[in-house]
Amino acid sequence: MPLIVQKFGGTSVGTVERIKNVAKRVKRAVDNGNKVVVVSSAMSGETDRLINLTKEVSKKPASREYDVVVSTGEQVAIGLLAIALKDLGVDAVSLTGWQVPIFTDNVHTKARIKKIGIRRINKELEKGRVVIVAGFQGITENRNITTLGRGGSDTTAVALATALNANFCEIYTDVKGVYTADPRIVPNAKKIPVISYEEMMEMASLGSKVMQIRSVEFAAKYGVKIHVRSTFSEEEGTWIQEENEEMEKVVVRGISHDLKESRITVVNVPDKPGIAAKLFSALGNANIVVDMIVQNVSHKGHTDISFTVNKTDADEAEEIAKKVAKEIGATGVERNDKIAKVSVVGLGMKTHSGTAGKMFNVLAREGINIYAISTSEIKISCIIDEDKAERAVKALHEEFIENGKLIVEK
Amino acid sequence: MPLIVQKFGGTSVGTVERIKNVAKRVKRAVDNGNKVVVVSSAMSGETDRLINLTKEVSKKPASREYDVVVSTGEQVAIGLLAIALKDLGVDAVSLTGWQVPIFTDNVHTKARIKKIGIRRINKELEKGRVVIVAGFQGITENRNITTLGRGGSDTTAVALATALNANFCEIYTDVKGVYTADPRIVPNAKKIPVISYEEMMEMASLGSKVMQIRSVEFAAKYGVKIHVRSTFSEEEGTWIQEENEEMEKVVVRGISHDLKESRITVVNVPDKPGIAAKLFSALGNANIVVDMIVQNVSHKGHTDISFTVNKTDADEAEEIAKKVAKEIGATGVERNDKIAKVSVVGLGMKTHSGTAGKMFNVLAREGINIYAISTSEIKISCIIDEDKAERAVKALHEEFIENGKLIVEK
Numbered sequence: 001m002p003l004i005v006q007k008f009g010g011t012s013v014g015t016v017e018r019i020k021n022v023a024k025r026v027k028r029a030v031d032n033g034n035k036v037v038v039v040s041s042a043m044s045g046e047t048d049r050l051i052n053l054t055k056e057v058s059k060k061p062a063s064r065e066y067d068v069v070v071s072t073g074e075q076v077a078i079g080l081l082a083i084a085l086k087d088l089g090v091d092a093v094s095l096t097g098w099q100v101p102i103f104t105d106n107v108h109t110k111a112r113i114k115k116i117g118i119r120r121i122n123k124e125l126e127k128g129r130v131v132i133v134a135g136f137q138g139i140t141e142n143r144n145i146t147t148l149g150r151g152g153s154d155t156t157a158v159a160l161a162t163a164l165n166a167n168f169c170e171i172y173t174d175v176k177g178v179y180t181a182d183p184r185i186v187p188n189a190k191k192i193p194v195i196s197y198e199e200m201m202e203m204a205s206l207g208s209k210v211m212q213i214r215s216v217e218f219a220a221k222y223g224v225k226i227h228v229r230s231t232f233s234e235e236e237g238t239w240i241q242e243e244n245e246e247m248e249k250v251v252v253r254g255i256s257h258d259l260k261e262s263r264i265t266v267v268n269v270p271d272k273p274g275i276a277a278k279l280f281s282a283l284g285n286a287n288i289v290v291d292m293i294v295q296n297v298s299h300k301g302h303t304d305i306s307f308t309v310n311k312t313d314a315d316e317a318e319e320i321a322k323k324v325a326k327e328i329g330a331t332g333v334e335r336n337d338k339i340a341k342v343s344v345v346g347l348g349m350k351t352h353s354g355t356a357g358k359m360f361n362v363l364a365r366e367g368i369n370i371y372a373i374s375t376s377e378i379k380i381s382c383i384i385d386e387d388k389a390e391r392a393v394k395a396l397h398e399e400f401i402e403n404g405k406l407i408v409e410k
Numbered sequence: 411m412p413l414i415v416q417k418f419g420g421t422s423v424g425t426v427e428r429i430k431n432v433a434k435r436v437k438r439a440v441d442n443g444n445k446v447v448v449v450s451s452a453m454s455g456e457t458d459r460l461i462n463l464t465k466e467v468s469k470k471p472a473s474r475e476y477d478v479v480v481s482t483g484e485q486v487a488i489g490l491l492a493i494a495l496k497d498l499g500v501d502a503v504s505l506t507g508w509q510v511p512i513f514t515d516n517v518h519t520k521a522r523i524k525k526i527g528i529r530r531i532n533k534e535l536e537k538g539r540v541v542i543v544a545g546f547q548g549i550t551e552n553r554n555i556t557t558l559g560r561g562g563s564d565t566t567a568v569a570l571a572t573a574l575n576a577n578f579c580e581i582y583t584d585v586k587g588v589y590t591a592d593p594r595i596v597p598n599a600k601k602i603p604v605i606s607y608e609e610m611m612e613m614a615s616l617g618s619k620v621m622q623i624r625s626v627e628f629a630a631k632y633g634v635k636i637h638v639r640s641t642f643s644e645e646e647g648t649w650i651q652e653e654n655e656e657m658e659k660v661v662v663r664g665i666s667h668d669l670k671e672s673r674i675t676v677v678n679v680p681d682k683p684g685i686a687a688k689l690f691s692a693l694g695n696a697n698i699v700v701d702m703i704v705q706n707v708s709h710k711g712h713t714d715i716s717f718t719v720n721k722t723d724a725d726e727a728e729e730i731a732k733k734v735a736k737e738i739g740a741t742g743v744e745r746n747d748k749i750a751k752v753s754v755v756g757l758g759m760k761t762h763s764g765t766a767g768k769m770f771n772v773l774a775r776e777g778i779n780i781y782a783i784s785t786s787e788i789k790i791s792c793i794i795d796e797d798k799a800e801r802a803v804k805a806l807h808e809e810f811i812e813n814g815k816l817i818v819e820k
Binding site for chain 1 (some may be wrong): 429469492554
């Protein structure tokens with residue numbers, strides 16, 4: 001009997017009506033002869049409501065307790081979904097993170113899954129039940145509640161699919177799949193039928209909010225096939241899977257953009273060994289993920305170091321940067337929240353050259369200034385002004401996807 | 411170092427501001443040199459919101475899943491309270507029912523506490539932390555989440571005080587203590603400084619909503635001293651403790667009333683052995699608590715059996731009664747939701763007679779019809795029409811408390 005893991009996001013379970021619809025959808029998978037494990041996010045808006053409560057109580061809520069509060073959102077959703085399924089005559093049981101159990105490290109609010117116990121789930125599946133697991137949460141070895149950070153339900157789903165050796169993992173969301181660009185900005189954007197893990201990771205990390213990057217990483221590591229699709233439609237979505245030769249023929253798979261980062265610059269840093277290490281170790285110790293790092297050419301023994309972080313970490317990162325700046329004798333710290341990162345992503349870049357030059361040309365033609373550049377084997381990203389992001393994405397999509405000159409090599 | 415258990419009800423933690431005030435109150439107990447274990451209810455309104463969600467999903471929500479959803483209310487409250495305490499510089503840690511752990515039987519929505527593990531709490535107390543425990547919830551041996559039913563947080567507090575051998579248990583609520591009658595009805599009602607467990611149990615079961623009866627039962631069994639007092643005042647409240655000779659001198663401690671019951675009558679029951687057993691076993695199997703039972707004198711081999719249940723159980727009880735009525739050949743089932751129970755309660759009744767007659771006289775004088783009477787060693791209850799309850803309570807309070815003819819024997 002095939003085993004499917006189905007994950008439903010917050011919008012999919014956003015109202016009682018929608019929860020009932022999700023239950024019908026799950027029932028269909030059961031009726032089609034599948035064993036089903038469901039992972040649910042909190043009802044949309046609920047996580048924000050809970051976070052706001054913690055922030056009303058304290059400007060810096062204790063992270064262990066933040067997790068205790070915020071993890072209740074998923075618990076409500078799985079209980080309601082189990083009630084809805086039983087109401088349809090489908091036997092179901094909900095399991096919280098500790099009931100599964102899903103063990104994580106002890107980095108509260110951003111925990112990583114370490115170990116999953118599958119005995120209880122298998123016992124329930126054998127009884128013919130649908131098992132509904134709370135996404136986004138786990139426990140430490142000391143039985144403290146943790147959350148995985150935003151989007152963590154995807155990771156829960158993929159980790160469960162791996163642990164249970166599921167046939168595949170369906171990610172139900174409010175969009176129909178992964179697009180060549182954000183359709184709200186580019187009306188001509190097309191749904192991508194198949195994408196490699198690597199490309200998807202770049203797209204995800206670059207702001208295509210369909211899936212959380214850590215979950216794609218996880219899926220890639222264990223070869224879990226993922227099907228991203230819409231809760232509100234029967235249409236096939238986007239399959240995320242291992243790359244093959246066919247996929248490499250596409251140079252640019254998509255254009256993504258990200259408005260969620262801030263840039264922080266430490267100005268006039270003495271250009272000595274160990275300075276960068278000091279700064280980025282301090283940020284690492286605070287569990288802040290740094291994205292791009294740019295160090296300019298040294299001038300009279302001094303240089304500037306810029307880096308970007310998620311806006312939610314920017315206050316803390318700025319504080320740390322200021323402290324380190326003082327210690328190392330830098331002049332000061334500057335911060336810019338009004339930046340955007342636009343990127344072109346594609347497996348084909350591994351074997352085809354010329355994409356970078358083309359991208360810079362397009363931006364130049366549109367009169368868009370580039371503040372920083374970063375590249376990997378399969379993507380090129382540029383930091384530009386936030387208010388130019390839309391124009392940039394449109395122009396890049398036209399160039400690389402619609403005109404398609406460089407896209408497909410037959 | 412003294413150990414105190416402090417329990418805060420839903421109104422006491424009803425807003426973020428109030429949660430901060432509770433934190434200050436707890437801090438004071440810590441500053442005064444006490445170890446403190448706090449038990450919190452859900453923020454007021456929250457439990458109802460969660461119950462309504464389950465009922466929107468299903469008319470008869472699966473009880474295991476109902477508990478999963480509803481128990482999140484307390485989890486949010488303890489997390490927020492721990493955040494507030496840490497914000498005041500008091501080290502604190504929240505623990506859910508499973509984290510303590512508090513083991514219960516597996517009667518979902520009305521579970522009873524069976525066993526409490528105290529190792530984790532003691533470990534946290536030894537670290538100098540305030541331990542904040544979620545009221546109203548526990549887990550079964552199979553690691554399913556249970557709730558104790560309405561008011562269950564009191565039971566959690568008393569059970570913890572027992573298990574931890576606390577010096578006493580403070581129940582913080584929105585009233586200043588236990589009164590001789592409901593002050594909203596009887597403006598002359600007085601706060602009772604000391605009351606025995608037994609009297610309190612009768613008062614509680616009869617509708618003085620200050621404490622849940624099961625928790626008083628528990629306290630009586632293990633001799634835990636309880637102090638019921640207001641969250642919003644420094645005043646001493648009411649101490650609930652073992653009875654002593656001094657207390658027996660008071661014949662009537664208070665007048666209570668209860669509008670929460672419905673009366674169900676099975677009409678024209680064949681008067682044969684085993685009939686009552688059949689009816690009340692069926693109700694017991696459905697975990698419905700029956701309060702008063704009245705069987706009238708048999709007439710031509712037939713009789714009527716009346717009983718009262720909590721209004722929340724009335725639909726189910728009526729359904730069961732109808733089924734049994736059919737089986738045993740009774741004519742039908744009648745139901746009345748518009749009843750009230752008024753009672754006089756006092757330890758002194760054990761040794762003083764005449765209270766019953768006096769009570770019936772007062773009601774007769776007020777022109778109030780009595781439908782059923784039930785007595786115990788220390789209380790007399792009458793079922794009357796709901797719309798006469800207020801008049802009855804006022805008259806009884808005047809007779810027994812204010813005029814006090816029979817109250818104190820010097």
